[in-house]
Amino acid sequence: MYGILNKLGIVKIILAILCALAFIIGIFSVFQIYVGGTDAISRVANWFMAQIGEFLLFIVIAATFILLKLTGKKNHPKIYFAIMIIGFLIAGLNSVPLLLTPVSISNANVEFNAGFGENWESTIPDDVKPFFMPSPFNIPQQFLGVPHKECQIIENVLYYEDPDEKVSLYFDVYMPKEPDENLPGNRSTIIKIHGGSWVAGDKSTGNMPVVNKYLAAQGYVVFDIQYGLRDTGSLGALAIITPENVIGNYTFIDMVNQIGIFTKLLENNYAAEYNANLESVYIMGGSAGGHLTCVTGFGYNEDYFNGTFSENINIKGIIPLYPPSSISWAGASGLLPGSPETDPELFDKYSPTANIDSNDPPCLIYQGTGDKLVDVSNSIEIKSRCDNVGVTCCNLLFPLAGHASDIFFNTNFGQVWLYYLERFLFLTQ
């Protein structure tokens, strides 16, 4: 062994170690994509690994060729072929989420056909199509990214203060550049609610500003809002994107109330100030924000929430991403007072599914089938409830995609999602 190392030279040894490291990362990624775990590292890895698989594919292939060169076919034929097989196996398994993109597109088409009829694509006028992505997926965008779209942005507008909790909540607003008459968005309003397990997260950097800009450039007025979070003492890695001013001892009730306050201010002040169309409003959010999206959107016209929200806003669509549907655990974590046994109505009304009725607007769901944090059964349950009462619901399932797998918006998951999101928004306005 020493002889081989000595022969290779120190540079080659370092190169071999780096290549072995690439293999280890590749194997870790394969494990996370196909098996996963419940520990903290696995949960974070679940966000990224399926999204970066195609990059690991090429890194591992390059590492394989380096190792093959270092080994030499003549010198060590068995090791040579072993490296070749292992390397290509790791690379191949990492590429599967990308290779399954046609399945994501096919799933989405089936959902849209069921929700909007077989000819839904032909209902989009020709003069609108140039504003949309021409195809659900393209390779250069996947690897090279796309520039952020141009729009107007006003940041950090204060909308709520709670002196007792020393909490102040702000929003950012993304608007189309003038003139915007011909844009498909027609200044429809999108209220975006960030994720973070109700204890962390933020607007802007924590809520995909690139998508906000994209939608604003299409003529939508996007309000990216903060809401009060529950103070759990330690936020771990999420502390990086969680500002101090949003942390208090808040429950789901407070969070929904704060969103309600925002809708009232939207009606009374912000709609006029930012020229937002209140006849066409969407609620959109991921993960914890997906839960709040569902409670707000489906509960908007429920008697239980009378007085909570503005009465002069017309909700045209509900867009939860990887939303948890069961909240029976919320009592134990202090996010709701009591328990499902002591206050069944409260737990029922703050669950994403209980408020779904035939009067609700269409719903578009993003869900990765490899999500280890919010299982795919959650979105299936929401979809099932919608179907039962006749509410249009398109559940876009992305094979092997993990939690928050749309976060890299130019990857295969993000591209397909954006393609159908912009069409959903237009079709339901």
Next chain:
Amino acid sequence: MKLKKEQFKIYNFFILLINFITIILGIIYFTYPIYTILWDILGIIIIIAWFGTFGLVFINDLILIKTDKIGKKINHFCYYCLAFYVLAWIFLLINTGLLSIVHTADMAMFTILGLITYIGFFGMALFGMYLAYLDIKYLENRDVWNLE
């Protein structure tokens, strides 16, 4: 079965050409970031160029006489090429990762991300082209290649 010199020459010209097209289409992609059919063409071209260059490195490894001075030089360049590919993919990965979350007003970050993307993407094409150029340049030297 040994590879014929003419086949190897054609393959090298192909790699040279496809990487050159990658650069041209890449410039169009970055300077005119609005979808055209060229995006789809670029998508196919870059995949062929990347895998094609891997293939060229692999073939070089099989047919280069590494004890020869020039053979050694080309062999070393193959290492640089592969190492740069790894680095380039890390650059592209960083760009993808940060592009979605970068703050709207962070122009410095946008500039850095743009820069590493250009270095990664165009660098890969240039490495591929230079390797093909080296192969073509020394193809007539019988001491360098183990060809038919």
